[in-house]
Amino acid sequence: MMSRLRKLNRRQAALLAAAAVLCGAVAGGALTGHLGFALTVLGVFQAGVVAGLLLLARRLTTLLAVQRAAQRDVRHVLDQTQRRLLGAVEEMLLAAGDRHRELTDTLAAQQKAAANGTDRLLRAQTGEVEALVQLFQGFTPRAPMPPSGGFALNPTDLLDLLQLIRTRKPKLVLELGSGTSTVWIAYALEKVGGRLVSLDHDPAYAEKTRAALAAHGLVEVAEVRDAPLRPVLLDGRSFPWYDMDALADLREVDLLLIDGPPEKTGPDARYPAMRVLEDRLADAATVVFDDAHRQDERVALRKWVETIEGLTEEGEAPGRHAVLSYRRMVRQLTPQGQ
Incomplete structure (x- = not known):
């Protein structure tokens, strides 16, 4: 119990002291026969409790509103980040697709050129062999x-x-x-x-x-x-x-x-x-x-x-x-x- 009391801050300690004083006043008034005074003090105490509860409710409402606003901001940031990420991924996929098509076209062109070059080389070699045969036939x-x-x-x-x-x-x-x-x-x-x-x-x-x-x-x-x-x-x-x-x-x-x-x-x-x-x-x-x-x-x-x-x-x-x-x-x- 004492350890909990030591953990109270000044405001909490002051409120607790005020509540103790009021309770003491109510008890004192009741014991001394001053019921009106006791009831008055009790009313003040209840009013203070109600006011405190209202203040606490207001603060909780404010905190809840702030929390909801923060959640909306976080959600907005997450939505924006997700859209940007998806856009970047889509752009990368499109670029990769274009690059793949370019590479495919280039590879196809190179293969065609290589095939044409090989065909020309074979024809040229065939022509040289035929010419060489004719040379030796003539001499x-x-x-x-x-x-x-x-x-x-x-x-x-x-x-x-x-x-x-x-x-x-x-x-x-x-x-x-x-x-x-x-x-x-x-x-x-x-x-x-x-x-x-x-x-x-x-x-x-x-x-x-x-x-x-x-x-x-x-x-x-x-x-x-x-x-x-x-x-x-x-x-x-x-x-x-x-x-x-x-x-x-x-x-x-x-x-x-x-x-x-x-x-x-x-x-x-x-x-x-x-x-x-x-x-x-x-x-x-x-x-x-x-x-x-x-x-x-x-x-x-x-x-x-x-x-x-x-x-x-x-x-x-x-x-x-x-x-x-x-x-x-x-x-x-x-x-x-x-």
Whole structure:
């Protein structure tokens, strides 16, 4: 009991003391015969109790209203949070769906491209095999042939080149860049009675090609000349190109094969070819330009056709090379006074 009394605050202790005093007054008045006083004090006590109860009820009502307001606020916050959460989840699901569709479409496109690429590769490989078979059907090599493809002309380009030699029968062929094609061209020229001069800037590679020509017994038909790259000035630019001394004795070239210098020697490496060699071509000549699908070569080809009179492209070639026809334009001089 005493421990509970010690836990009362000042207000509770004061109310308890006042109640005790009133109770004491009522009891004292009743014992001393002052019933009116006792009843008055008792009435005051009851009125105080009623007032306290009313005050307590009011405070409870206020607390209940505050609690309900807090509950409404909490419910509102929860509703807003739930809506935002659901909206975020729905947005994430929509974004995930869109991303899934994008990935699915991309994957389908890549699979289709891969299938098309594989199909093109198979067709290209089939075409190269067919061209290689036709090459060996047309010639019987006297020694193992060097490999084609890679840096060398591939079988499709070789087959088209040899067909040009068979049909046009050039007397002099100039090849820029020696290799596998040198041996094949020499075999074709052996049949039609022509001669081949091949230039190479790499002495080791030139010697390798000479050894191949010797192994096939073609040294009477073809020769490989060392032609180191020297600066040549064209259109205000310097290009590394074959040493002109290697060409000093060459005139009336019927067929020019441009397969060098290599791309790694510098930008627009093959552009000088027609600008330098036009005067050494026959009046009617054929130009075969390898790797014409590359950007630098496309630009060079366009400039040649636009600036060199009598040079025209013969149409689409079956491989990666371009075939051009050159016809020298001879101008008639008009006598003075006419």
